[in-house]
Amino acid sequence: MTDFISANLPYLLGGISVGGQYALISIGYTMVYGILRLINFAHGDIFTVAGFFMVYMSATMPLYISLPLTIVLTVALGFGVERVAYKPLRQAPRMSVMISAIGVSYLLQNLMWYVTGGLAKQYPTVPFISGTVTVYTATTKMVTLVTPILTFVLVLALVQLINHTKIGMAMRAVSKDFETAKLMGIKIDRVISVTFIIGSFLAAVGSILYFTNYTAVTPTVGAMPGLKAFVAAVFGGIGSIPGAVIGAFIIGISENIIKALGLTTFSDAFTFALLIFILIFKPSGLFGEDDNEKV
């Protein structure tokens, strides 16, 4: 039994840590979808840009400045992208906004490619969370333990914000019925901006945790976590925050179990097969609301 635990604990720890990082990204997807019915394809790239912000700023600034500044700049980027690429298309068909999102995604990727020359950059060491820790018999980075706890705390705070503040109420109203909320005098643009700010903030925190664990930052590194976080959001029921978090943890842990079973080649295939499976059998996901179109 002890042998079994010590052999398998690293998989579980890795899975929980990866799941937490997917969760922080997937909240951004799910909130934007809830409000705008838009899949924000640029979200994974904002996550990557946050990584590069940190790499470049930590080269010249001490950590206590570069860390908060990374978060502030990432939030500003998310806010800016919404204002420049999505807001002018508010009245346009949903498909146009989606194409605009894909455009932003490629623009950010290529900008990063241009600035960095496409080479992997080493992420700076963040004290405390970069340190190693021994859990029972497994040795791992501190960040592995910090990630799920921080994710839990942030999600709890977010749920409080949505359920108990005025802006949260406005968000709920907008996600229920965009047009009526507008008629009731809710400032739609403000609600949408706040949504993007929260999403980008979580992406920035997720990026700090992710790159502390996996220290190479390249322009395309966010593509895979971004896609998987999106699958997690769909799995949990897109639009639902607890759904996205639980979906992310399930995907992170299952991926590692699949690798532990020796089926390493299929670990990504599993994630995307799950997406197809969910879309066929329960399109609304685990916690999603049934999307009955009102006539």
Added chain:
Amino acid sequence: MKKILALVMILTLMLPVLALGETEYAGTVKIGVYEPASGDNGAGGKQETLGVEYANFVAPTVELSDGVYKVELVIVDNQSSTDKAPTAAQSLVSADSAMVLGSYGSAVSIAAADIFDAAGVVAVGLSCTNPQVTLGNPLYYRICYLDPFQGTVLASYAMDEFGAKKAYTLANLGNDYDVGLATFFTEAFKGKGGEVTGETFPEGTSDFTAYLTNAVNAGAEVIFAPTSTTYAAQIISQAAAAGITTPIMAGDTWDSSVILDAAKGTDVKVSVTTFFDESDTSGAAQEFVKGFKEWLNANPDKMTDNGGNDIVAAVTALGYDGYMVALEALKAADSIERDDIAEVMAGVTYEGVTGNIQFDENGDAVRDQAFIKATNNADASWTFVKVQGIE
């Protein structure tokens, strides 16, 4: 006033004529450099290109019977990606390259072989070690050793040095170089009575903890991971975080400062096979190392391309040799026409800084030994271990 103006104008117009008078080139010959400057292999590709550029700095002209030709390098970025590589290769062909050098990474070389072949351009692989690069591509030559040889050397080393009986191999799924070298290693290791567990990971993987745990649980005494350097950095840092002390081995790709940076200050033991060792004491090699370092220190941009230090990578030495082999080929053909070069290429020989270069019937260099180096984690440098051949 008008007269002075007229005089000035006449003199200005004459300037190009004067400039022409200074150089007496019979023409320009273009050599294409087909290397990645971005993507997973960008770091290595840049170092290989540096070798070619330095060689061009040392020998900027070539003398044929009808005069001295200026050698111009046409450098493209194949982005380490097999779907973008053909476009890069095509642009070299269209730019009238007489010959092509490259690429770092066998997969992109294989992807471009047909394009060079169709255009009749001789290509000289510098550090691409997969057999498929030259096999069935009569115009593709190479100056380094091959993976079946490298895999066998590594398998012998794993058994002799670490006394390993069980090995674990990790390769990037769908990458010809990784999977090929892992297969050759496995064959050789099993041939010597060892046991091997092999796994592959999909493109874009960042989390290697599960793979490393698999290796430990399989009881592996050595981990063989011939991946590109981006993944290598992840593997090393995660092995360090998980406290894994099983020796990690890899092929020529890992001979990069990326590996040194990742291993610095950790307890991870990394050994690699490579083509060239900086501390080689032979005259040609020492002269090259000295000259290259001076050139690098005089050009800050080039220093950045080399990873910010002046450690001489083996691929840089191969880049240098490749360029010199190309000049030999031009001299042997006594022409800058593609067809003439193709005719004489098989017979070209050259005494390079990485050893004697001559081609066999496949167009591969005849090589029978590899250098083995290990990381010195205290000061991020390579320690030369030994020269290993195969019995």
